[in-house]
Amino acid sequence: MLYREAGQFKSSYAEDQRIFPIRQDRIAFWALMAVAFVLVPAFGNQYWLGAILTPFLILALATLGLNILTGYAGQLSLGTAAFMAIGAFMAYNFILRMPWLGVIPSFILAGLCAAAVGVVFGLPSLRIKGFYLAVATLACQFFVLWALQRFGWFTNYSSSGVITAQRMEIFGFAFDTPATKYVLTLSVVVVMALAAKNLMRSETGRAFMAVRDMDVAASVIGIPMMKTKLLAFAISSFYCGVAGALDAFCFLGTVEPERYSLDLSFRILFMLIIGGAGSILGSFLGAAFITLFPIFLNLVSGWISHTTGFEISHAVLSNLEAIIFGGLIIFFLIVEPHGFARLWQIAKEKLRLWPFPH
């Protein structure tokens, strides 16, 4: 009913090529931005801002980074967390050693460091594919954590090998409350997500997808393999690096290298699979599901035992949470192997035809 595009005509190429071709989508997008930028920081409490939304946005950004590499360019990677670690530790070092640089340039430089490492570990992708490439990126995961733990320089010779994020100030404005940190994270994530969306609609993005779908065919039609694959690694690692810097500075504050273990790499890969490979929106949906759903289950079980007075042992409850979560992942993968993004697309198409399905 409301979701109709009848009467919306496109009279220029620019209008034809916009990200949201349907007016209702544009309105919904701007409304979402307004809510996220204005209402949420104004009315959200510290719990929601600091413990739910900020980590969700950061992980969504990391998933987006992996999505560029795996979802669009078809190169499987298990080194996501390692790139985040580089971002976090290098951002700390840039701010520590070059304080005049400022926060945002430090984050960008940290992202570039991650990109450089990404390119190096992306080199094997020129010769190997699929699972074998995943194993090669696994080496990156272990090597980076090993280096961060062994070389004291990265942690400024801290005895326990941790870094503590410095105070963030941009143009004299201090980002030190959960609300301001949330706004900073949100701004970075929105800008980078829009950039990714546009990049994927450009020639570069099409080259990525050609490589993903069939790299032999892609090289035959003249897409340079080395440049494209390494570019995918570089961009993806840059996104993950910035996500790592945000993770250290806007969320945790003090981090140890262990935070970016293989476990996190896998969780980000699951976010990608659940959300939908090759979709910007999917990165956000997947991150939301994997980070928020266990917390939601935890809260619900708390409410149930609180309101009904029916108390189950906490150990059982905690394990039950993991079981339900695992079950749901299997369920979604069977029902919709292309992830939430595909479900969303189907829902939108149905809505456009509603109430006449044919």
Next chain:
Amino acid sequence: MKRVALVSVLAVPLLAFAQAKEQFVPVNSYWVGPYAPGGSGISGGMIDYFKLLNARDGGINGVKITWEKCETEYRNDRGVECYERTKKKGPTGATLIHPMSTGITYSLIDKGTSDKIPIVSIGYGRADASDGRVFPYVFPLMTNYWSQNTAKIKFIAMQEGGMDKLKGKRIAHLYHDSAYGKETIPILDLQAKKYGFEVTHIAVPHPGNEQQAQWLQIRQVKPDWVILRGWGVMNPTALKAAAKVGFPRTKMLGVWWAGAEEDVIPAGEAAKGYITAGFNLSGANHVVVSEIQKHVYAKGQGEMEDKSRVGSIYYNRGVQWAIVTTEAVRKAQERFGKGRPVTGEQVRWALENLNIDEKRLKELGAVGFMQPLKLSCLDHEGGGAVKFQQWDGKQWKVISDWISSDQSIVRPMIEASAAQYAKEKGITPRDCSKEQ
């Protein structure tokens, strides 16, 4: 609409009044994953002691203790989520936080300081936070890792026959590759230089169920002693691996996170003779534990499903943490108003002025259960002494008296490390002479 507003205006003070006699303590712990034995045991002991106080004494001067459990999975992000979820609960917010993980402790230092909620890490956490001038809201109580380590070296020297006998000895340091595991590397290096022994640091990656390469290296080094800084599943694996390569367990010295029943029983025979440090003792025969049996378990309200774990190392450690928590609340009430819930800020003052002496321990039924604890603005550690215990195949046998740590080594390192932190973060250390 008006009526709703009116009702809520009336209801708010009523609610506040109904809640006024409650002191909220978050119990953020872990009941799943590789570290669940520690998390469930400690939280169980803690909650049981709260239940004991509520049942026997009606709380602390009439203020009931309430709590809420939150699953952190030993993960930093979940730990932060739990902290944020529980910090505003209860009439005065969270009394204090036991983060129950060194990693989570690190993540909460900034948050707790700005929210004015003390971060109490008993027997773990950031060692240099013992300098209360730089870390006003962080309390690594009882004995921090560095102090414990000096006591361990003292113990080794006692076994070898004197501090001078350490010269030329070889010690292998097998550690969990995390912030927790690495915490003692600098102090071991320093002591090695001072006493002339050799130390080899060998890392075991998380979770530690694969240690073949590490024990191969230990065989090559041929150490006189192995210091085990393990956690969770890493400990029984190390003991079994030691048995396999024939390293005597009587020369293996564990940290207190490698010294519970759950660490040795899975290793079976291989654990016999293994020695660990401890800042609390096991056993259900302590007065305070038998009180819990009488007032809580006899009524079927105990927290532990497996009743045989009551009196185990982890369980008793939880009871000890609860004693420190409630004694701090009591102290805060003495100053800020008896029979009233206190805020995190007031508890911080109380912790700094806490003095649990032998007399108080006797009243609590905890003589010999834990060491006396006295804190100050300068010293956020207190106690500083360690006992050593040996596993005889069935139970832990205490084999030493309280061995004091060597503060002449530890304190300068703590102050230097805290000063570096203060410089990086731009913190001006407090002047302790102006505190009251």
